[in-house]
Amino acid sequence: MSKNSIVDFSKIKDELADLAKPIQVLDQNAKVVNQAVFDSFSDDQLVEFMKKMVWERALHEQTMNFSRQGRMGFYAPTAGEEASEMGTVMAMQKQDYLVPAYRDIPQLIQHGATVTEAFLWSRGHVKGNEFEARALMPQIIIGAAYVETAGVALGLKKNGEDAIAFSYTGDGGTSQGDSYEGMNFAGAYKVPALFIVQNNGYAISVPRESQTAAPALTQKAIAAGIPSVQVDGMDILACYSVAKAARDYMLAGNGPVMIETLTNRYGAHSSAGDDPKRYRTDEQQKPWLEKDPLIRLRKVLTDKKLWTEEQEEALIKEYKDSFKDALKQADAVEPEKVSDMLKRTFEVPTPELQAQIAKFEEKESN
Amino acid sequence: MSKKSYIQAITEALDIMLQEDPKTLIFGEDVGKNGGVFRTTQGLQEKYGADRVFDTPLAESGILGLAIGLGLTGWRPIPEIQFSGFTLEAVDSIVGQMSRMRFRFNGKKNSPITVRSPYGGGTHTAEMHSDNLENIFTGVPGLRVVMPSNPYDAKGLLISSIENNDPVLYLENLKLYRSMKDDIPDEKYTVPLDQANIVQEGNDITIVAYGAQVQEAQKAAEELAKSNISCEVIDLRTVSPIDTATIFKSIAKTHKVVIVQEAQKMAGVGAQVASAISEEAILSLDAPIGRVAAPNSVYPFALAEEVWIPRKDEIVAKVNEIINY
Numbered sequence: 001m002s003k004n005s006i007v008d009f010s011k012i013k014d015e016l017a018d019l020a021k022p023i024q025v026l027d028q029n030a031k032v033v034n035q036a037v038f039d040s041f042s043d044d045q046l047v048e049f050m051k052k053m054v055w056e057r058a059l060h061e062q063t064m065n066f067s068r069q070g071r072m073g074f075y076a077p078t079a080g081e082e083a084s085e086m087g088t089v090m091a092m093q094k095q096d097y098l099v100p101a102y103r104d105i106p107q108l109i110q111h112g113a114t115v116t117e118a119f120l121w122s123r124g125h126v127k128g129n130e131f132e133a134r135a136l137m138p139q140i141i142i143g144a145a146y147v148e149t150a151g152v153a154l155g156l157k158k159n160g161e162d163a164i165a166f167s168y169t170g171d172g173g174t175s176q177g178d179s180y181e182g183m184n185f186a187g188a189y190k191v192p193a194l195f196i197v198q199n200n201g202y203a204i205s206v207p208r209e210s211q212t213a214a215p216a217l218t219q220k221a222i223a224a225g226i227p228s229v230q231v232d233g234m235d236i237l238a239c240y241s242v243a244k245a246a247r248d249y250m251l252a253g254n255g256p257v258m259i260e261t262l263t264n265r266y267g268a269h270s271s272a273g274d275d276p277k278r279y280r281t282d283e284q285q286k287p288w289l290e291k292d293p294l295i296r297l298r299k300v301l302t303d304k305k306l307w308t309e310e311q312e313e314a315l316i317k318e319y320k321d322s323f324k325d326a327l328k329q330a331d332a333v334e335p336e337k338v339s340d341m342l343k344r345t346f347e348v349p350t351p352e353l354q355a356q357i358a359k360f361e362e363k364e365s366n
Numbered sequence: 367m368s369k370k371s372y373i374q375a376i377t378e379a380l381d382i383m384l385q386e387d388p389k390t391l392i393f394g395e396d397v398g399k400n401g402g403v404f405r406t407t408q409g410l411q412e413k414y415g416a417d418r419v420f421d422t423p424l425a426e427s428g429i430l431g432l433a434i435g436l437g438l439t440g441w442r443p444i445p446e447i448q449f450s451g452f453t454l455e456a457v458d459s460i461v462g463q464m465s466r467m468r469f470r471f472n473g474k475k476n477s478p479i480t481v482r483s484p485y486g487g488g489t490h491t492a493e494m495h496s497d498n499l500e501n502i503f504t505g506v507p508g509l510r511v512v513m514p515s516n517p518y519d520a521k522g523l524l525i526s527s528i529e530n531n532d533p534v535l536y537l538e539n540l541k542l543y544r545s546m547k548d549d550i551p552d553e554k555y556t557v558p559l560d561q562a563n564i565v566q567e568g569n570d571i572t573i574v575a576y577g578a579q580v581q582e583a584q585k586a587a588e589e590l591a592k593s594n595i596s597c598e599v600i601d602l603r604t605v606s607p608i609d610t611a612t613i614f615k616s617i618a619k620t621h622k623v624v625i626v627q628e629a630q631k632m633a634g635v636g637a638q639v640a641s642a643i644s645e646e647a648i649l650s651l652d653a654p655i656g657r658v659a660a661p662n663s664v665y666p667f668a669l670a671e672e673v674w675i676p677r678k679d680e681i682v683a684k685v686n687e688i689i690n691y
């Protein structure tokens with residue numbers, strides 16, 4: 001900095017980097033780094049966390065199998081994100097309102113959709129969206145999740161409900177303008193909106209570093225006056241604890257929170273055939289595979305004699321069998337009729353639609 | 367019954383619905399203390415409180431995202447987008463989100479939202495304030511588009527829009543806001559969202575118009591009457607859906623039609639009306655379909671707008687051309 005300069009921008013920029021400090025309970029080697037939080041979990045709870053992650057991994061593997069058999073539609077692989085997804089959703093309650101994106105099917109199921117409904121959504125059938133869960137269907141225009149979450153949270157607040165709105169987006173989603181509008185509205189109205197950003201390193205092929213100059217995505221929330229934290233997204237105990245603390249904070253009327261989970265998607269962006277080897281190397285992936293959330297918690301549970309390999313294998317078989325049953329139920333659902341689709345465009349179809357409905361009813365009666 | 371302007375009719379409709387339905391909410395830029403930049407919401411925050419009528423940050427996508435979320439949690443939002451040109455900031459919220467809600471959830475969720483926004487030329491405003499954007503929005507499945515031409519309809523159509531459980535884009539004409547007054551009832555009444563209005567009966571030719579062009583069409587009809595040409599003037603009132611039945615019935619009688627719009631000619635409401643007539647009622651006609659519309663340019667800067675916007679004289683000329691075909 002020259003002596004005559006009024007301000008040192010380089011120094012201000014360097015200080016931004018200090019804001020990136022992920023919270024952990026277990027480190028990469030499964031060593032407890034926050035004993036007080038760790039001790040707050042019962043053995044049963046620890047086992048439950050492991051079961052949920054095993055369930056999600058099994059769901060992923062089985063869905064990929066179905067996909068390879070041509071029995072699935074759009075599917076966004078989740079392997080690697082189990083701690084981030086299960087840890088955060090387990091901190092929520094049924095009355096909370098979920099706004100998911102396309103990679104958040106496991107959370108949608110945990111929140112009350114059936115596996116059959118999830119498969120129907122993947123295949124492209126409206127029955128997949130008729131779940132009882134208090135949730136929207138997976139959002140494709142990810143930025144929209146932010147503005148809608150702010151709105152849902154304002155509605156819950158106006159209703160005087162003991163509930164929060166929580167959304168999931170990724171690192172790429174934070175580049176959409178709506179992410180700022182949604183967080184800014186949530187902050188301005190002090191509503192219980194939890195924005196969970198699962199930073200898995202890539203927006204399809206574009207790496208996180210190319211997405212923004214911000215050293216941490218949490219900084220995007222700071223601009224809106226929202227407290228935000230980075231969490232080790234491969235540590236389910238940290239993900240759960242931070243999400244639960246955020247929920248408690250919001251229910252006390254303190255306004256929104258943003259959580260950035262640092263995670264990794266092991267597979268492709270979607271099952272539609274893109275090849276991650278085009279944009280990342282095995283060498284880049286290796287350290288992430290070593291941080292695997294299942295390996296980490298399995299070690300803790302095994303040391304505590306709460307978990308065995310046989311037990312895990314039996315669970316995986318049980319889960320996969322249930323997914324096969326769920327797919328059979330999806331197979332049994334009648335295809336949608338176009339005439340029914342037309343009927344639900346408006347509450348009362350317009351005259352032109354009525355004529356089109358009649359035409360398709362005739363076509364579909366044969 | 368008392369004399370009210372178009373803008374007073376709108377304020378009255380909002381007042382009635384805030385009073386009647388505790389779930390209605392009004393929000394947008396400057397709608398609170400300021401009562402809106404045109405005073406459409408004047409006095410409403412004072413009367414119903416800042417929980418029901420409130421200002422928003424300056425972000426249109428956020429405003430309509432807020433509306434979607436409120437609609438999902440039991441509220442009946444009436445957001446305002448300050449000028450029609452600003453709706454372009456919120457196209458995803460309108461087209462990609464709220465209009466698909468009922469479709470996505472098989473009717474288990476909906477978007478009972480009325481988006482109010484002023485539009486229309488002739489008031490010499492800054493750029494992006496006057497554009498007629500209905501040509502973009504009438505093609506959106508699941509969205510109703512309403513464009514009242516007078517104070518009576520403004521009130522009745524707005525109440526119907528708010529009571530409707532589907533999203534409605536309710537476009538208010540800037541030039542009409544204070545330029546016309548009608549005797550309208552003080553109490554609540556509704557105007558249906560799918561019925562055109564025959565504002566003037568006639569036998570020689572049908573003029574189809576909507577919004578501020580209804581007045582121009584009426585002025586043209588008055589002048590043409592002096593040459594013994596009897597015009598039937600139809601006000602569409604809603605441009606999605608379009609009440610084609612009323613148009614077909616009229617042209618079965620007049621055998622001639624001129625379609626008038628303030629918006630650019632390309633791919634819009636007038637083209638849709640012409641297409642419907644061509645497809646289903648062409649044999650009613652004994653002359654080509656006449657069209658009066660703005661040219662296909664960007665909406666002009668203020669000093670050029672009076673030449674650009676179609677007015678009475680162009681309607682008169684087009685009617686004479688079709689009559690003398």
